[in-house]
Amino acid sequence: MKNLYYVFKKCVGCKTCELSCALAHSQSGELSEALKEIKLSLPRTTVFAATGENYPVSCRHCKEQKCVSACMAKALTRDAATGMVLHDENRCVGCWMCVMVCPYAAIRPNRKIKLPLRCDRCKDKDQPACVKACPTRAILWEEEPEPKK
Template structure:
């Protein structure tokens, strides 16, 4: 199963992922139309930085989601088939337990401020909008095996260089 995996070394902090996420979750799903029609939207990916490293972060869709475990109303549930942690806004009571439980800070308040909002991993797209918009390949939507193989090769290169 493909996962959203991040390569922080490649992130230049351009915020294109955030823009693409907001466009994908606007009514028209189109940059020009969304802006011209003043459609309301927000991103569920956040580019954080400590001044040296940039890290685009979104819901990790954990196998054992702390947010879902903390959710008393059943608004957050992991879908076994797709592996996604899905949010049902009708069931959310706005207790913010999930916000506190998520170690990544990937859950935000919705614009209406009554319920939460989080990454839905773009149900209408093959490749999530953030990964599709990333100009440097810092956000990848790949099989873990592919990502790890790439990581090993890069480690090897560094290892050989240092010897």
């Protein structure tokens, strides 16, 4: 299974990944149009500055899946075939249990529409939009390493 990894030394904090993410998840896919959408598309990845470096943060689709266990509405499920954590917007009630338990704070509340924001790895596309967009190639889209024994 592929995951997103960040070469933080290469990250300059330009937030192009955030913009490309929001755009990729907007209705229109065009910046000028997307900004006018009622349900404004927000980025599902966030770049933070800490200890003098820049670090993007995104959902890990963890094996431990704390968010799936915590989801009292069964909106979050783990897809056995792909290993991805999927979110069913129709079932979600916006209770923020997933936000409460995510140890990476990678699930962020979109309070306006009462839905959590989290990386879906642009699941319908060949690779995540942020990977293509990153001008410094700081985002890797690679197979997960074998678990450490």
